[in-house]
Amino acid sequence: MAVDKRNINPSHLALAYSYLQRFMPIGAEQLSGLIPYCEFREFRKKEIIVDEGEIDNYLNMVIKGLVRKYIKVKGNDKILQLATEGHVVHSEISFLTRSPSLVILQTLEPTVLVSLSFQKMEEALDKFPHGERLGRLILTNMYIKKDERRYTWMAKSVRERFLDYLTHHPHMLQRIPQKYLASYLNIKPETFSRLKHLSKTKG
Amino acid sequence: MESQKYFHKYLTKFIDLSDEEFNRYLMPVTKVRKFNKKDLLTKAGEVENFFNFICNGLVRKYYKKYNEEINTQISSEGHIIHSQESFHSRTPSEYYIEAIEPTTVVSITFEDLESLFLHSKKMEHLGRLIITYSLVIKDRWQIQLVKMSPRERFLNFVTKNPDMMQRVPQKYLASYLNIKPETFSRFKHLLRSHIKSIPV
Numbered sequence: 001m002a003v004d005k006r007n008i009n010p011s012h013l014a015l016a017y018s019y020l021q022r023f024m025p026i027g028a029e030q031l032s033g034l035i036p037y038c039e040f041r042e043f044r045k046k047e048i049i050v051d052e053g054e055i056d057n058y059l060n061m062v063i064k065g066l067v068r069k070y071i072k073v074k075g076n077d078k079i080l081q082l083a084t085e086g087h088v089v090h091s092e093i094s095f096l097t098r099s100p101s102l103v104i105l106q107t108l109e110p111t112v113l114v115s116l117s118f119q120k121m122e123e124a125l126d127k128f129p130h131g132e133r134l135g136r137l138i139l140t141n142m143y144i145k146k147d148e149r150r151y152t153w154m155a156k157s158v159r160e161r162f163l164d165y166l167t168h169h170p171h172m173l174q175r176i177p178q179k180y181l182a183s184y185l186n187i188k189p190e191t192f193s194r195l196k197h198l199s200k201t202k203g
Numbered sequence: 204m205e206s207q208k209y210f211h212k213y214l215t216k217f218i219d220l221s222d223e224e225f226n227r228y229l230m231p232v233t234k235v236r237k238f239n240k241k242d243l244l245t246k247a248g249e250v251e252n253f254f255n256f257i258c259n260g261l262v263r264k265y266y267k268k269y270n271e272e273i274n275t276q277i278s279s280e281g282h283i284i285h286s287q288e289s290f291h292s293r294t295p296s297e298y299y300i301e302a303i304e305p306t307t308v309v310s311i312t313f314e315d316l317e318s319l320f321l322h323s324k325k326m327e328h329l330g331r332l333i334i335t336y337s338l339v340i341k342d343r344w345q346i347q348l349v350k351m352s353p354r355e356r357f358l359n360f361v362t363k364n365p366d367m368m369q370r371v372p373q374k375y376l377a378s379y380l381n382i383k384p385e386t387f388s389r390f391k392h393l394l395r396s397h398i399k400s401i402p403v
Binding site for chain 1: 266268273275287288291292297320324327328330331334335337338339341342343345346349350381
């Protein structure tokens with residue numbers, strides 16, 4: 001992992017601004033005040049960002065790449081989140097309560113993250129003029145996402161979950177190994193293959 | 204007044220908030236609402252307009268899957284309940300929220316809450332802390348559902364919330380814990396021997 005604070009890739013910076021602007025209408029000039037608190041971190045494919053038992057010290061947004069968050073249940077990996085460009089991903093409970101992480105974060109592609117350490121976040125909330133508001137809006141959005149996902153898990157059938165996901169994320173079937181998608185959607189791998197085949201024949 | 208005082212006390216778990224501040228910022232926007240048993244606080248299909256803090260009573264949140272009601276939250280006094288996704292995203296609620304017992308809540312509308320955040324950095328800070336806390340609870344629940352067996356979920360819940368077994372109809376609890384009603388009954392028998400074996 002490389003930390004590069006001073007020599008930030010301009011395209012990464014531009015992406016960071018545009019993703020943050022989705023949460024709050026705010027100019028790049030104002031947002032640049034947040035950058036001194038941030039780190040741009042690069043990871044190779046399959047690198048562990050946070051391991052089980054570690055305290056997660058970062059709040060991350062994906063600039064480029066793909067991260068999976070998963071939990072080990074009796075030897076099986078259960079995927080809780082697949083985060084791509086513009087998504088916020090970290091071990092929430094661990095980060096916010098400063099306790100050992102129950103979940104594991106791993107890259108599935110070479111990945112660039114823009115990250116705030118816990119300490120820098122506290123400073124930014126205090127000193128960056130829009131910190132509290134931006135922080136609240138990001139958290140609110142995470143909360144909505146989590147609620148939606150819970151609803152999907154509980155209220156929708158396997159088939160509905162499959163079709164919904166592929167309608168909203170058509171490119172993910174190319175980006176992610178099928179077994180990960182099946183785990184994320186809580187669908188058995190065999191069922192996933194069958195549904196994929198069915199959806200193809202229907203065009 | 205009593206209800207607002209209780210809400211004030213709850214908020215001081217997150218930040219220092221003087222009587223003067225509470226009276227200035229929150230008193231004008233809080234509204235005490237009372238509900239009878241079985242009354243709906245929120246209906247599916249409507250946009251949730253309230254943030255609610257329960258002062259007394261018992262409330263459940265559920266959605267309908269075909270003809271079945273799936274309970275996703277059961278909360279008593281001292282907790283927050285509303286259809287968050289609908290409230291924050293201003294889209295129709297997927298959930299119903301219903302009083303299980305006669306209930307009193309302190310409520311704030313979306314509009315009032317937004318203007319509160321806009322006008323006071325301290326209130327915005329408080330808002331962030333509450334939503335952070337809610338997110339942690341939601342995350343813990345998600346992990347629990349994925350990681351624990353029905354039996355573990357049952358024991359964990361009744362150990363932490365012994366009073367709920369008396370207050371909440373069993374079918375709601377079973378649904379909330381995602382345990383089949385028959386299995387739930389069976390676990391209840393387990394409980395008698397289990398409790399005896401736990402040192403107090």
